[in-house]
Amino acid sequence: MKLMGWAIALAAIGLSPAVASAQAPQAASPQVTTATPAAAPAAATPAPAPSIDYAAPTPGVGIPDGRAGIQDQVTALGQQAKDFHNNWLLLMCAVICVFVLGLLLWTMFRYRRGANPTPSRTSHNTAIEVVWTLVPVLVLVAIALPSIRLIRAQYSPPPADVTIKVIGNQWYWTYQYPDNGGFEIVANMLKEKKDVKPGERYRTDADGPPLLAADERLVIPVGKVVKFIITSNDVIHSFAVPAFWTKLDANPGRLNETWVKVDRPGVYFGQCSELCGARHGFMPIAVEVVPEATFNAWLASKGGTPEGAKPSTEAPPVLAAPAPTGDNAAVEQPAINQAATAQN
Numbered sequence: 214m215k216l217m218g219w220a221i222a223l224a225a226i227g228l229s230p231a232v233a234s235a236q237a238p239q240a241a242s243p244q245v246t247t248a249t250p251a252a253a254p255a256a257a258t259p260a261p262a263p264s265i266d267y268a269a270p271t272p273g274v275g276i277p278d279g280r281a282g283i284q285d286q287v288t289a290l291g292q293q294a295k296d297f298h299n300n301w302l303l304l305m306c307a308v309i310c311v312f313v314l315g316l317l318l319w320t321m322f323r324y325r326r327g328a329n330p331t332p333s334r335t336s337h338n339t340a341i342e343v344v345w346t347l348v349p350v351l352v353l354v355a356i357a358l359p360s361i362r363l364i365r366a367q368y369s370p371p372p373a374d375v376t377i378k379v380i381g382n383q384w385y386w387t388y389q390y391p392d393n394g395g396f397e398i399v400a401n402m403l404k405e406k407k408d409v410k411p412g413e414r415y416r417t418d419a420d421g422p423p424l425l426a427a428d429e430r431l432v433i434p435v436g437k438v439v440k441f442i443i444t445s446n447d448v449i450h451s452f453a454v455p456a457f458w459t460k461l462d463a464n465p466g467r468l469n470e471t472w473v474k475v476d477r478p479g480v481y482f483g484q485c486s487e488l489c490g491a492r493h494g495f496m497p498i499a500v501e502v503v504p505e506a507t508f509n510a511w512l513a514s515k516g517g518t519p520e521g522a523k524p525s526t527e528a529p530p531v532l533a534a535p536a537p538t539g540d541n542a543a544v545e546q547p548a549i550n551q552a553a554t555a556q557n
């Protein structure tokens with residue numbers, strides 16, 4: 214039963230509650246952010262490059278869209294796990310259910326009082342007892358072998374191309390890029406237009422669905438092994454992105470590690486998945502997967518560098534502040550948004 218529990222838990226990793234009405238975003242109105250250093254840089258210091266244009270999410274990709282089952286997977290591991298769930302676990306469940314139901318119906322009909330007035334007084338049958346012990350054992354082995362193969366693949370990461378430290382906070386995420394200049398991104402949920410004061414930035418369809426769109430995205434390169442080191446500053450959170458088959462607890466004082474290698478560019482959404490307090494439901498994760506050149510441009514816009522490159526500036530990296538776009542004027546986000554978050 215323990216093995217079965219493991220398998221069910223694994224199979225459930227990809228499921229996330231359909232929190233959003235999954236409005237299909239139509240128009241892409243990417244926010245072009247221009248880096249505005251907080252302090253005047255030294256004359257010799259080149260100004261950080263402008264940030265990349267964030268892509269609009271693709272309907273049905275990386276977003277809960279009302280379909281039942283596991284989200285489309287964009288990692289090889291996720292595809293393996295999804296196939297294991299859909300083509301093996303569900304199949305076995307169905308066969309066992311039909312077999313047991315058939316056995317029950319046959320017994321009820323064949324051995325009803327009218328058809329079988331003198332019941333058998335058999336109490337032991339060695340052959341049947343051997344069968345009903347062996348068959349469940351074989352069922353468990355058939356579940357355990359692919360499960361263990363999957364777990365082994367998940368926990369033996371290839372050498373990382375990019376390492377990102379993911380930190381859970383009540384109630385927002387911070388992402389650090391220690392090998393790319395050590396800068397930090399603070400990501401808060403974007404509120405709806407009706408919930409913000411005039412002039413504040415609010416969510417648009419280009420940002421993502423309600424409750425899933427974040428003001429800053431976790432940007433990673435496509436086709437590269439990305440290692441996530443996951444921890445927390447306060448209580449236990451959980452970093453979960455269903456389309457990557459990723460869900461790992463963020464524990465204070467511990468470093469948990471997982472990895473992804475995403476095969477297709479796009480925007481993928483996840484959420485904190487460990488009850489972490491009053492605003493647990495409002496700390497989404499928005500991941501944008503981009504080609505390597507775009508990733509490097511994005512790194513530069515945040516004051517970072519590609520791994521191995523010499524830092525371009527001696528001043529501490531400065532986070533880019535979003536520029537106003539149309540009537541949806543962006544508001545400067547505080548570096549640490551604790552106070553702003555707590556008021557919500």
Ligand SMILES: [Cu+2]
Nearest residue numbers: 450451485489
């Ligand atoms: Cu949380």
